[in-house]
Amino acid sequence: MTTLPGPDPDLLAGTAAGARRSRRHRLGRRLVGRGRGNGATAGQNVGGWLFVSPALGILMVFLVVPICLAIYVSFTDWSGVTSPFASTVHGVGFSNYASLLTQPGLSQQLFGTSLRDNLYYVLFVVPLQTALALWLAVVVNNRFLRGRGLFRLAFYFPSVTSSVAITTVFIFLFQGSGAVNKVLRVFGITGPNWLYDSRGIFSVALNNLGVHNPPAWSGHLFLGISLWQWLAGPSFGMCVLIILATWTTSGTFMLLFLAALQGVSPEVEEASEIDGASSWQRFRHVTLPMLRPALVLVLTLGFIGTWQVFDQVTLVGPYNQTTYTPAYLSYYVSFQDNQFGQGAAIAFLLFALIVIVTLIQRRLVKEDLTQ
Amino acid sequence: MKRATKVLASLTLAGAMTAGLSTGALASTRVPTAAKITLTGKATGVKLSLMFGSSGPAETAAVKAAAAAWSKATHNQVNVIPASNFTQQLDEAFAGGTPPDVFYLGSQQVETFAKQGELLPYASLVAPPKAFYPALVKAYTVNHTWYCVPKDFSNLALEINTTMWKAAGLGAYPTTWSQLAADAKALTKNGVAGLDVGNTLDRLGAFFAENGGSYMNAQRTKFTFNSPQNVQALDFVQSLAKQGILQFPPQQSAGWAGEAFGLGKAAMATEGNWIIGAMKSSYPSIKWVAVPMPAGPSGKRGTLTFTNCWGIPSASKNSRAAVSFVKYLSSYQQQLRFANAFGVLPSRIAAATAYAKQNPSVAAFVAGTPYAMAPVPTVGFSTVQSQFDTQVVNLATGGANPRTMLDQLQTNAEALLRP
Numbered sequence: 001m002t003t004l005p006g007p008d009p010d011l012l013a014g015t016a017a018g019a020r021r022s023r024r025h026r027l028g029r030r031l032v033g034r035g036r037g038n039g040a041t042a043g044q045n046v047g048g049w050l051f052v053s054p055a056l057g058i059l060m061v062f063l064v065v066p067i068c069l070a071i072y073v074s075f076t077d078w079s080g081v082t083s084p085f086a087s088t089v090h091g092v093g094f095s096n097y098a099s100l101l102t103q104p105g106l107s108q109q110l111f112g113t114s115l116r117d118n119l120y121y122v123l124f125v126v127p128l129q130t131a132l133a134l135w136l137a138v139v140v141n142n143r144f145l146r147g148r149g150l151f152r153l154a155f156y157f158p159s160v161t162s163s164v165a166i167t168t169v170f171i172f173l174f175q176g177s178g179a180v181n182k183v184l185r186v187f188g189i190t191g192p193n194w195l196y197d198s199r200g201i202f203s204v205a206l207n208n209l210g211v212h213n214p215p216a217w218s219g220h221l222f223l224g225i226s227l228w229q230w231l232a233g234p235s236f237g238m239c240v241l242i243i244l245a246t247w248t249t250s251g252t253f254m255l256l257f258l259a260a261l262q263g264v265s266p267e268v269e270e271a272s273e274i275d276g277a278s279s280w281q282r283f284r285h286v287t288l289p290m291l292r293p294a295l296v297l298v299l300t301l302g303f304i305g306t307w308q309v310f311d312q313v314t315l316v317g318p319y320n321q322t323t324y325t326p327a328y329l330s331y332y333v334s335f336q337d338n339q340f341g342q343g344a345a346i347a348f349l350l351f352a353l354i355v356i357v358t359l360i361q362r363r364l365v366k367e368d369l370t371q
Numbered sequence: 372m373k374r375a376t377k378v379l380a381s382l383t384l385a386g387a388m389t390a391g392l393s394t395g396a397l398a399s400t401r402v403p404t405a406a407k408i409t410l411t412g413k414a415t416g417v418k419l420s421l422m423f424g425s426s427g428p429a430e431t432a433a434v435k436a437a438a439a440a441w442s443k444a445t446h447n448q449v450n451v452i453p454a455s456n457f458t459q460q461l462d463e464a465f466a467g468g469t470p471p472d473v474f475y476l477g478s479q480q481v482e483t484f485a486k487q488g489e490l491l492p493y494a495s496l497v498a499p500p501k502a503f504y505p506a507l508v509k510a511y512t513v514n515h516t517w518y519c520v521p522k523d524f525s526n527l528a529l530e531i532n533t534t535m536w537k538a539a540g541l542g543a544y545p546t547t548w549s550q551l552a553a554d555a556k557a558l559t560k561n562g563v564a565g566l567d568v569g570n571t572l573d574r575l576g577a578f579f580a581e582n583g584g585s586y587m588n589a590q591r592t593k594f595t596f597n598s599p600q601n602v603q604a605l606d607f608v609q610s611l612a613k614q615g616i617l618q619f620p621p622q623q624s625a626g627w628a629g630e631a632f633g634l635g636k637a638a639m640a641t642e643g644n645w646i647i648g649a650m651k652s653s654y655p656s657i658k659w660v661a662v663p664m665p666a667g668p669s670g671k672r673g674t675l676t677f678t679n680c681w682g683i684p685s686a687s688k689n690s691r692a693a694v695s696f697v698k699y700l701s702s703y704q705q706q707l708r709f710a711n712a713f714g715v716l717p718s719r720i721a722a723a724t725a726y727a728k729q730n731p732s733v734a735a736f737v738a739g740t741p742y743a744m745a746p747v748p749t750v751g752f753s754t755v756q757s758q759f760d761t762q763v764v765n766l767a768t769g770g771a772n773p774r775t776m777l778d779q780l781q782t783n784a785e786a787l788l789r790p
Contacts, residue, residue, distance in 0.1 A: 079750075081465040081489050088487045106755060106783040175624040196621040196764045322761070335459050336753040338483050 074344035080334065096345035104224060107333075111346065112223030114324040115353075118307060120234035121325070124242045125249075126302040132250040133298065134291075137257030138283070152258070159251035166248060167315045171195065174240045192236045198322040200232025201239060237322035241312050249305070253298045260294035261287070296365050303361060307354050326350040408492060412689035418448040419692055422464065422471035424457025426713060429648065433712035441699045447692055465489060465684070472693040473700075476519060476682035478510040479748050484682065485513040491683040491690055492518045497698045503718050504740055510748070511680045520701045523715035524678035525643040526739040527577050528661045530629075535563065535638040544662045548581070548607060551665045555616040558638035564618035566611065567628040567637035570763035572756050572780075573675060573746060574628070574641055577664055578604040580673025580744040587747065594747075594788070596781040597774070604667065605766075605773035612767040619764050633657055643677065644736040648714045661735040674739035677746065678718070716740075747784070755783040 099107045174194035181191035218228035272286045310327040334343030425431045438449040454460040484490045494517045500508045507521035545551040555565025584600035611617035625631035632640035633654030664674045681697045706717035710726045717723045727737040759780045765771035
C-alpha cells in the first residue's frame with residue numbers, strides 16, 4: 001500500500017496555492033524531461049526518428065493525406081465517381097459551406113436538424129454516462145461487496161459487445177408493439193412509436209400541459225429551423241439512442257474511474273472517517289477531488305465521442321430522420337447523393353465544433369482548478 | 372423478420388440506387404442516337420470483373436452461374452464480386468480508378484456517371500432499342516445517348532390475402548379507389564389492417580400516378596409534386612390512414628409492407644414482384660393473389676417501376692469482352708433464367724411476355740408496364756425524398772398535412788434543378 005503514489009497533500013486540501021504549486025511541479029518535471037532529450041547525441045536522435053518512422057508513415061498515409069484531400073474536396077463539386085483531380089471536377093469556392101450555414105434550403109435545414117439532434121444527445125448522454133459510470137465504479141470498488149469481479153464484468157460487458165448487435169436488439173425492443181411498449185401497457189401507458197416519432201419530448205410535454213401554439217418569438221429561424229424546433233428536445237428515437245449510449249459506454253468509463261479509485265489510498269479515507277466525515281462528505285470532499293483527472297478525461301472523451309455518433313444512427317437512421325447527426329448526414333449526402341464536397345464540408349464544420357467545445361471545456365476545467 | 376429485413380434492405384438499396392426510369396408517361400420515347408465508340412481489348416482469354424448488389428443468395432447464385440457459363444463458352448474469366456454495400460463500393464472502385472468491367476447501375480446514378488464521362492454508351496451494340504420496353508430505354512438515355520442495356524425491372528401491384536378476402540364475404544377485386552376504400556374497410560378487423568403501404572414516396576407515388584399525377588413533366592425539366600392530382604391522392608391516403616384501414620409498416624411493427632402482409636397483420640399490400648420470392652420462402656402458408664393497382668377517380672391506371680441496367684465503364688480495358696458478356700447476360704434465354712431464379716421481370720418485351728405466360732402470378736405486375744412511372748432521376752434527390760418519407764407516418768395521426776408535405780417536396784426538389 002505504501003508504494004502507491006499518494007495524492008498531493010496540497011491538492012487534497014483544496015487550496016489554490018496548492019493547486020498552483022502542483023501544476024508548477026508537473027510543468028517543471030516536463031521541462032526537465034525535455035532537456036534530457038536535447039542533450040542526447042545525434043545518433044540517438046536518428047535512432048529515435050527511425051523508430052517512430054513507421055508510425056509517422058501510417059499517420060501520414062491514413063490521416064494527414066486524407067484530411068488534406070478532404071479539405072480540397074470540400075471546395076469542389078466532386079461526385080465521387082471519378083478521380084478528385086479529374087477535369088470534370090470544378091472548384092466551387094465556399095459554396096458547400098455557404099449552403100450549410102447561410103443559404104436557406106434543404107441542406108441548411110438538415111444540417112440544423114442534425115446539429116439540434118446531436119446537441120440534445122450530447123447534453124443528455126455526457127452527464128448521464130459520467131454519473132452512472134462514477135456511481136458504478138464506486139459500487140464495485142467497495143471492499144465489502146461480494147462477487148465484485150462478477151459485477152465488474154457485468155457492467156463492462158455492454159462496452160465490449162458489438163454496438164451494431166446492441167442497436168439491432170434495441171430496434172426490436174422499441175418497435176411500436178415491441179417489448180418496451182408491451183411492458184408500458186401493463187401500467188396503462190400507451191407508448192409512442194419510438195423510432196418513428198419525430199416529435200421532440202419537450203414539445204410533447206408542453207402539448208400535454210395544454211401549450212399547443214408556439215409563441216411568436218419562437219418562429220425565428222436559426223440554421224434553417226425555428227427556435228421552437230430547437231427547443232423541442234430530443235425525439236423519442238433519439239431518447240432510445242441516449243439510453244443505449246448511456247448503458248453501453250458507462251462500462252468503459254467505469255473502468256477509468258475504477259482505476260483512479262484504486263489509486264486513492266484507503267488511509268486518507270480512513271483518516272477523514274476518524275475526523276468525523278459522513279460517507280457523503282467523504283465522497284464529495286475527499287474521493288471526488290482525487291478523481292478529478294479521471295473526471296476530466298471521461299468528460300473530454302464523452303464530448304468528443306458523442307459529437308461523432310454514427311453507427312447507431314446509421315442502423316436506425318435509414319427508417320426516418322428522427323435521429324440525424326452531422327456525422328451521419330455527412331456520410332449520407334456523400335454516398336447516397338454523390339455530393340462529396342458537401343459531405344466533406346459538413347465533416348469540417350463538425351470538426352470545428354468539436355475543437356471549440358473541447359477548448360471551452362478545457363478552459364472551464366482550468367479555471368475551476370485554479371480557484 | 373430477419374429475412375424480411377434483408378429483403379427490405381435490398382429493396383431500399385435497389386430503390387435508392389436504381390431509382391430508375393423517366394417520370395411521366397412512358398409511351399413517347401425518342402429513339403436515341405447511336406454513339407460512336409471504339410471497343411478495346413481481346414475477345415477471348417480476358418479476365419473481367421462484375422460487381423453487383425445482390426438481393427440474396429438466389430440472385431448471387433444465378434449471376435455466378437451465368438458468368439461461369441459465358442466464361443466457359445468464350446474462354447474468358449469473370450471475377451464475380453457481390454457487394455455488401457453496393458453504392459459505396461462502386462463509388463470507391465470508380466474513384467480509385469479501377470472500376471469493374473461490368474456492374475449494376477440504376478438510372479438515378481446513370482445521370483451522375485454519364486455526365487462525368489465514366490460510362491461507355493455501348494447499348495446499341497447489344498440489341499436494337501425496340502427489343503426492350505421503351506420506358507426502360509428512356510431511363511438509360513442521357514442527352515439523347517442510350518448508355519446501357521436495361522437488365523430487368525419490377526412493378527408495384529396490389530396483393531390480396533385470399534383467405535381474409537373470402538372470410539369478409541367480398542366479391543370482385545377492387546379496380547377503383549372507392550372499391551379499394553370499401554374493401555379495405557371491410558377487411559379491417561381483429562387487429563388486421565385492410566391495407567399496408569410502405570411509408571415512402573416509392574410506394575405512395577403509385578397513388579399519384581393513379582390519379583393522373585406525376586413527379587416531373589415529360590421533358591424532365593420541371594417537378595410537379597404539388598399538383599392538385601397529387602394533393603388529392605395524398606389526401607385519399609390520409610383519409611384511409613386516419614381511419615386505420617390503411618396502415619404504414621412501422622405502425623404494425625413491420626420492416627416493410629410485405630412483412631405485415633406475410634404475418635397476416637394486413638389483408639392487402641402494395642409491393643413489387645419481389646414479394647413473390649419473400650412470400651414463397653418466409654410465409655408459404657399465406658394464400659394470396661396479385662391484381663393491378665386500382666384506378667383513381669380519373670379512371671387512369673398507374674403504378675411505379677424500379678429498374679437496373681448493365682453498366683460498362685468507359686475506362687474498361689476489355690470493353691470488347693465486356694460488351695459480349697452483357698450481350699449474353701441480356702439475351703432472351705438468360706433473362707428468363709434470371710426471372711425464374713429471383714423473380715425480376717425481363718426487360719426484353721418478348722421475354723417478359725413469355726415469362727408472364729409461364730407464371731400467371733406475375734401477370735398483374737407485368738400489366739402495369741405500359742403506364743408505370745419511374746422514380747426521380749435527378750442527382751441529389753435521395754436526401755430530398757428522405758425528408759418527405761420521414762413525415763409519411765405522421766399522416767395517420769394528422770400530424771402531417773398532405774398539401775404542406777408536397778409543397779415542401781416541390782421546393783426542395785426545385786432547388787436541385789437550379790444550377
